[in-house]
Amino acid sequence: MTLSPKGTGHLTAGPVTNSRISGVGGYRPRRVVPNSEIVDRIDSSDEWIRERSGIIERRFAGEGESVIDMSVFAATPALEMAGVAPEDLDAVIVATVSWPYQTPAAAPMLAERLGTKGAAFDISAACAGYCHGISLASDMVRTGTARNVLVVGVERLSDFTSLDDRGTAFIFADGAGAAVVSQSDTVGIGPTVWGSDGAQWEAISQTESWIDVHEKNLGWPHIGMAGQTVFRWAVWGMAPVAQQALDAAGITADQLDAFIPHQANVRIIDAMAKKLALPPDLPIARDIAYTGNTSAASIPLAMERMVRHGEIPSGGLALQIGFGAGLSYAAQVVVIP
Numbered sequence: 001m002t003l004s005p006k007g008t009g010h011l012t013a014g015p016v017t018n019s020r021i022s023g024v025g026g027y028r029p030r031r032v033v034p035n036s037e038i039v040d041r042i043d044s045s046d047e048w049i050r051e052r053s054g055i056i057e058r059r060f061a062g063e064g065e066s067v068i069d070m071s072v073f074a075a076t077p078a079l080e081m082a083g084v085a086p087e088d089l090d091a092v093i094v095a096t097v098s099w100p101y102q103t104p105a106a107a108p109m110l111a112e113r114l115g116t117k118g119a120a121f122d123i124s125a126a127c128a129g130y131c132h133g134i135s136l137a138s139d140m141v142r143t144g145t146a147r148n149v150l151v152v153g154v155e156r157l158s159d160f161t162s163l164d165d166r167g168t169a170f171i172f173a174d175g176a177g178a179a180v181v182s183q184s185d186t187v188g189i190g191p192t193v194w195g196s197d198g199a200q201w202e203a204i205s206q207t208e209s210w211i212d213v214h215e216k217n218l219g220w221p222h223i224g225m226a227g228q229t230v231f232r233w234a235v236w237g238m239a240p241v242a243q244q245a246l247d248a249a250g251i252t253a254d255q256l257d258a259f260i261p262h263q264a265n266v267r268i269i270d271a272m273a274k275k276l277a278l279p280p281d282l283p284i285a286r287d288i289a290y291t292g293n294t295s296a297a298s299i300p301l302a303m304e305r306m307v308r309h310g311e312i313p314s315g316g317l318a319l320q321i322g323f324g325a326g327l328s329y330a331a332q333v334v335v336i337p
């Protein structure tokens with residue numbers, strides 16, 4: 001990139017290329033946790049959990065299976081599918097809220113494990129984190145800041161969930177999903193529609209700040225959620241955002257090949273599909289049934305499953321939308337790798 005002659009106030013080089021998702025990968029921990037393991041401590045039932053959330057079982061990470069381990073397991077197949085060697089990654093972005101270090105970020109350790117010395121940083125946008133990461137990665141590639149960017153959504157939420165909390169114990173789960181964003185001749189990632197509503201900052205949050213935990217000797221904190229408040233916000237607020245992402249990409253719902261929303265609750269997914277008037281035969285991700293709500297990991301995990309099972313075509317169009325704590329959200333249309 002060269003600067004224009006002094007005083008003209010602009011650069012001579014603009015965006016250099018387009019971007020696309022060149023590979024996806026996912027990792028589901030081996031430990032399957034059925035509803036029957038959860039219900040006793042929260043006075044619930046398998047039927048209630050299935051009916052109210054759509055969850056049949058979820059995965060919890062095993063002893064010593066870290067956020068980094070899961071990220072490596074998700075990133076490796078994503079890089080293979082993309083045909084990108086780790087040393088050709090110019091940046092690694094990790095979206096997570098369950099990395100247990102305030103600093104440093106998880107991303108540099110992941111980059112080191114994979115074998116790249118590229119830029120590495122974490123982002124904290126909870127269940128919207130992956131779509132924020134795709135947006136950043138896409139802009140980095142389009143402007144020439146990076147040739148290939150790895151975006152990982154990863155959570156070990158079992159560490160931050162109280163199994164005695166009736167509102168969350170059956171929802172949150174562990175896993176990792178990854179995507180590689182690369183240069184492209186054609187537009188492979190549409191404009192992101194994103195935002196936040198900080199007035200509802202407390203609707204999903206760590207129960208106490210680290211300062212209170214320390215000063216009041218409160219023990220280990222967990223994530224609390226005002227379920228009904230978040231449910232209403234998601235059902236009423238997120239369908240218009242998804243529609244704006246379609247509009248920004250210049251397509252209509254009948255041109256989609258997949259709808260891959262954050263896996264928060266199957267009732268939210270169904271309500272959004274109805275409000276968007278999606279075609280009845282459109283493949284819709286319902287990975288939540290067997291994976292639970294893995295926050296930042298849920299969208300890439302769901303896409304990886306649909307791609308692996310041949311449910312959605314390579315080169316087709318997928319609408320993805322993440323939403324959650326903040327309350328934050330981000331949506332975009334992407335070409336399926």
Ligand code: UT7
Pocket residue numbers: 042043044045048049052053127166167170204226227228230231234263264265268293295323324325
């Ligand atoms: O990922 C980030 C974004 N997160 C979300 O989008 C999650 C949004 N929220 C939700 O998905 C739902 O609010 C939940 C699945 C968490 C809860 O479902 P709900 O339909 O909103 O339940 P509710 O809190 O309105 O409670 C309905 C009834 C109540 O009983 P009454 O008052 O009708 O007799 C609760 O006491 O269900 C009862 N209940 C339960 N029963 C069995 C609440 N929690 C449970 C439970 N097991 N775990």
